[in-house]
Amino acid sequence: MFRFLRIGAAFLRRDFLNLASYRLSFLMGFASLLFYLLIFFFVGRVFSGLGSSYLARYGGEYFPFGVGGLAMQSLVGAGLGGLSQVIAQEQYLGTLEPLLGRRGGGFRLLAAASLSRYLISSGRLLAYLVVAALLFRVSFRLAGVPLFVGVTALTVAAYFGLGMLSAAVVLVFKQGNPINLFFGQLAALLSGVFFPVEVLPAWLRTVGSFIPLTYALQVGRAALLGEAAPVSAQPLLYLAAFAAAALAGGALSFRWALARAKRDGSLGQY
Numbered sequence: 001m002f003r004f005l006r007i008g009a010a011f012l013r014r015d016f017l018n019l020a021s022y023r024l025s026f027l028m029g030f031a032s033l034l035f036y037l038l039i040f041f042f043v044g045r046v047f048s049g050l051g052s053s054y055l056a057r058y059g060g061e062y063f064p065f066g067v068g069g070l071a072m073q074s075l076v077g078a079g080l081g082g083l084s085q086v087i088a089q090e091q092y093l094g095t096l097e098p099l100l101g102r103r104g105g106g107f108r109l110l111a112a113a114s115l116s117r118y119l120i121s122s123g124r125l126l127a128y129l130v131v132a133a134l135l136f137r138v139s140f141r142l143a144g145v146p147l148f149v150g151v152t153a154l155t156v157a158a159y160f161g162l163g164m165l166s167a168a169v170v171l172v173f174k175q176g177n178p179i180n181l182f183f184g185q186l187a188a189l190l191s192g193v194f195f196p197v198e199v200l201p202a203w204l205r206t207v208g209s210f211i212p213l214t215y216a217l218q219v220g221r222a223a224l225l226g227e228a229a230p231v232s233a234q235p236l237l238y239l240a241a242f243a244a245a246a247l248a249g250g251a252l253s254f255r256w257a258l259a260r261a262k263r264d265g266s267l268g269q270y
Helices: 001-021 023-047 051-059 062-093 096-100 106-135 142-174 176-191 202-208 210-226 233-264
Strands: none
Touching: 023 051, 023 106, 051 062, 051 210, 062 142, 062 176, 062 210, 106 142, 142 176, 142 210, 142 233, 176 202, 176 210, 202 233, 210 233
């Protein structure tokens, strides 16, 4: 475990130095974050004072609701794409085969390399909340922060498991990824990132109920924006069960895909 963290710290230092060497890119990333917040802020002003029943349990205003969606979704890309992006990069550079072809340790190196993406995404999540609080005067419940941190950790675990499954698809099929489509792009529509899921037809809400981000948003928003009433344990239990199943299934799928790619000689192909 210590060796994994040491390797992860080395990759994190490399990525940090890379970001620091491109300061304009870093500033543009912050400007992009502010740009999206401004879009949600002005959209929220359109609906301000209308008293939508869909937003009542989140304080009645759209902007804080939208900030919660943007913040939590920032973890999804790192979870789904972190490992597969590292694999695609190593395939392109021609270094994946010697990296994963060695006995033991190859996967740990890839996982450590993707760790920085999680930390950067976590920093982006925090930046959304801090900027919304300081510049846009959004009031978050400090008492709900521990619950928000807990549900964020479960979300990271769930999407890391899905990320291993996504990486397995990349190893086998190279291009095209239904895992990213359903749990990434469709999640933005079905999980309540941009609007409450209650506005969706019943059959779409049923489809969205299989996506972990749906429950992460439900609990995360309730923790930071809702009343002081206790949050239901059901979404937390679903997230925990999904995370455990995704981690186990993702690890098995990745091991199978890696063995298959080694056997047919396609490990370095992309």
